[in-house]
Amino acid sequence: xxxxxxxxxxxxxxxxxxxxxxxxxxxxxxxxxxxxxxxxxxxxxxxxxxxxxxxxxxxxxxxxxxxxxxxxxxxxxxxxxxxxxxxxxxxxxxxxxxxxxxxxxxxxxxxxxxxxxxxxxxxxxxxxxxxxxxxxxxxxxxxxxxxxxxxxxxxxxxxxxxxxxxxxxxxxxxxxxxxxxxxxxxxxxxxxxxxxxxxxxxxxxxxxxxxxxxxxxxxxxxxxxxxxxxxxxxxxxxxxxxxxxxxxxxxxxxxxxxxxxxxxxxxxxxxxxxxxxxxxxxxxxxxxxxxxxxxxxxxxxxxxxxxxxxxxxxxxxxxxxxxxxxxxxxxxxxxxxxxxxxxxxxxxxxxxxxxxxxxxxxxxxxxxxxxxxxxxxxxxxxxxxxxxxxxxxxxxx
Numbered sequence: 001x002x003x004x005x006x007x008x009x010x011x012x013x014x015x016x017x018x019x020x021x022x023x024x025x026x027x028x029x030x031x032x033x034x035x036x037x038x039x040x041x042x043x044x045x046x047x048x049x050x051x052x053x054x055x056x057x058x059x060x061x062x063x064x065x066x067x068x069x070x071x072x073x074x075x076x077x078x079x080x081x082x083x084x085x086x087x088x089x090x091x092x093x094x095x096x097x098x099x100x101x102x103x104x105x106x107x108x109x110x111x112x113x114x115x116x117x118x119x120x121x122x123x124x125x126x127x128x129x130x131x132x133x134x135x136x137x138x139x140x141x142x143x144x145x146x147x148x149x150x151x152x153x154x155x156x157x158x159x160x161x162x163x164x165x166x167x168x169x170x171x172x173x174x175x176x177x178x179x180x181x182x183x184x185x186x187x188x189x190x191x192x193x194x195x196x197x198x199x200x201x202x203x204x205x206x207x208x209x210x211x212x213x214x215x216x217x218x219x220x221x222x223x224x225x226x227x228x229x230x231x232x233x234x235x236x237x238x239x240x241x242x243x244x245x246x247x248x249x250x251x252x253x254x255x256x257x258x259x260x261x262x263x264x265x266x267x268x269x270x271x272x273x274x275x276x277x278x279x280x281x282x283x284x285x286x287x288x289x290x291x292x293x294x295x296x297x298x299x300x301x302x303x304x305x306x307x308x309x310x311x312x313x314x315x316x317x318x319x320x321x322x323x324x325x326x327x328x329x330x331x332x333x334x335x336x337x338x339x340x341x342x343x344x345x346x347x348x349x350x351x352x353x354x355x356x357x358x359x360x361x362x363x364x365x366x367x368x369x370x371x372x373x374x375x376x377x378x379x380x381x382x383x384x385x386x387x388x389x390x391x392x393x394x395x396x397x
Contacts, residue, residue, distance in 0.1 A: 024151075050071075053379075056338070057221075070106055077210065094169060101173050208304035220270060223321070231330060344391055356371065
C-alpha cells in the first residue's frame with residue numbers, strides 16, 4: 001500500500017507519484033526513483049533540452065556569452081519553482097520536471113520566431129490540404145509544440161515515440177491550448193490533457209506553480225540582461241516600483257554600493273519578496289477555497305497566485321519591460337532578422353521538400369507541419385547556417 005501524501009511531506013492536495021494518472025504506454029516502476037523523478041531525468045537527457053542552450057530568450061546567443069538562453073531560463077524557473085514547492089508542500093520533482101520542459105517547443109529566435117512560424121502556417125491554410133491525423137489544428141503555438149516534443153518528436157525509445165511522460169507532467173507542460181487543439185487531443189486521448197480546457201478546469205498546483213515561477217524568473221533576469229546589454233539603465237528602472245523600492249532599500253543599507261552589485265542585490269531582494277508573497281497568497285487561497293484534495297484543486301479557480309498588490313506591481317514591471325526592452329529598436333531589429341530567417345526557411349523547404357532530412361519526415365503529417373516541426377527544433381545558429389545554405393545569404397552577416 002503506497003504511503004499517503006502527508007507521510008511523504010506533501011499536502012493532501014499535492015500530486016503523488018504513487019497515484020499518478022499514468023503514462024500513455026505502460027511501464028514498470030523504477031527501483032530507486034518515483035515516476036516524477038523519471039520524467040525529470042528523461043527531460044534532462046532529451047535532445048530538445050540540450051538544444052535550448054542555443055535558443056534565444058531575449059538576446060541571441062552570439063550577442064554575448066552571459067545573456068540568458070532558453071536553457072538557463074528553464075533552470076532558473078526550476079530553481080524558483082522547486083523552492084516554492086517545498087514551502088507549499090507540493091511535489092518538488094514534478095514541479096521541476098514541468099519547469100525544465102515548459103519551453104522545449106520554442107522556436108529559434110524567441111517569440112519572434114514563434115510568431116513568424118505561426119504566420120507561415122496560417123498563411124498556407126487556405127491553399128493547403130486538410131491536416132493529417134497526427135497534426136494539431138491551426139498555426140504554431142509553443143506550448144502545444146512542447147507537448148508534441150515529449151509525446152512524439154523525441155525519438156529515443158524502442159517501444160514508443162516521445163518520452164512517455166506521466167499525465168501530470170504533460171498536463172503542466174500544456175499551459176495554454178486552443179479549443180480546436182483541445183478537441184483534437186481529447187479525440188486522440190479521451191480524458192487526457194486536453195479535457196480540462198474543454199471543461200474549464202484547473203491543472204494541479206504543481207502546474208500552476210511552474211507557470212507563475214516562469215513569470216517571476218523572466219521578469220527578474222530580463223532586468224539583469226537588459227542592464228548588462230546597455231539597453232536599460234538603473235535610472236530608467238527608478239520608474240518601476242517593484243524594483244526601485246528594493247534598490248532604495250539596498251542603498252540605505254550600503255550607501256557606497258553601485259553598478260552590478262547594486263543591481264544584483266536589488267534583484268535578489270525583489271525575487272525573495274515575490275516568492276514569500278506567492279507562498280502566503282497561495283496558502284490563503286487554498287484555505288479560502290477549502291481545498292482538501294487534488295480533485296478540489298482541479299475544480300477550483302487558479303490558486304497559485306500573487307496577492308493583489310504584488311500582482312499589480314508585477315504587471316507594472318511587465319509593461320515597463322515590454323515598452324523599454326522587448327520593443328527596443330535594437331531588439332526589434334535583431335528579432336526581425338530572426339523572423340526573416342524562419343519565414344525564408346519555411347518557404348525554401350516547402351518549395352523543395354527534398355531538402356528536408358529523412359529524420360524530419362513523419363507519416364500521418366502533411367509537409368507544412370513537417371517543415372514547421374523541423375524549423376522549431378533548430379537552434380539559432382543552426383537556423384542561420386541552414387538559411388545561408390539554402391538561400392545563399394544571411395540577414396545576420
